[in-house]
Amino acid sequence: MRQKFGLLLVMLMAFSHQAWSVESPRELLPNPQQEAQAEEVGRQLRCLVCQNESIEDSSAPLARDLRQIVRQQVSQGRTSHDILKWMTHRYGDFIRLKPVFDRGTALLWLMPILSLGGALLLARRLWRRRHHPLPLPPLSGEEKARLHKLLTGD
């Protein structure tokens, strides 16, 4: 019985989280297309209070205010790009959950390709070495004489 109650509680919590990422239905825009745009922008913006949540997920007052601003700007017909720029102007690149591609973040973004490329090169070298060993250079006169000495046992 107690286990069942626990399960029910967990399910309830899971559902309530999904249903109420935005705190109140009054926050939503009446136009579903605009609301979808606002949610898409909001999911890309970091809540600066609980820093690994987006403003759509966070229940901090600042996130609520930022959601309101996003929705206000969406209903004024501003593009997602403009809204993100407005936010970055005030809070810096840090407010974007997905870092932009620029000089400072190029290494971060290119690292998967670089590591994959490096690994492939290394694999190719190892494979080649195993299947096509390098031909040995011919023995020098001194070495030939030593070999002869060893083989004949003189």
Place this chain on the structure above:
Amino acid sequence: MPVTRRHLLAVIPAVGITAFAVGCARMLSRMQQGDYDPRAIHTPMLNQPIPDFANLPSLPGLPPSFDAPTLRQQDHPVLINFLASWCIPCVTELPLLKELSTHVDIWGIVYEDKAERVSAFLNRNDQPYQRVGHDFSGKIAIDWGVSGVPESFLIFPGGRIVWHNSAGLNQEVITREVLPLLELTP
């Protein structure tokens, strides 16, 4: 032994790992010294003009309010301090601000707080503000790039933001950052 291409290629991973280790060590030591915080909120408003805002509502029993043009027209630096009576670091930094107010004018912007609460709070304490405005909705603060209270900005004549601190003030920050800037005042 002659240096071949093979030797050079073999050195690359070692150099890469060393560079990575040096980078990590530098980051960790700067984190310990306190001049790098990976969770710090960057302050892109530096060297920008102050955002525009109309006259803020004033609060009962407190100094008069202000608008953006008034702030721009000052011929001396002004420290803008965002505060709220519900914020513990704001209560803590109040004596420091009082002391700092002998060096620079301090104007307060009250962030998302009830007028009567903040009036009572500031009148109960020895308040440092020459002017106090109310940002009830918190939207003015967002325009300034404020992510929480307290935050302070140093404004030079003409309305240029020369310094932004997105945390509570302490004596070290004041002596190391604010006072030297005040000596630079144009």
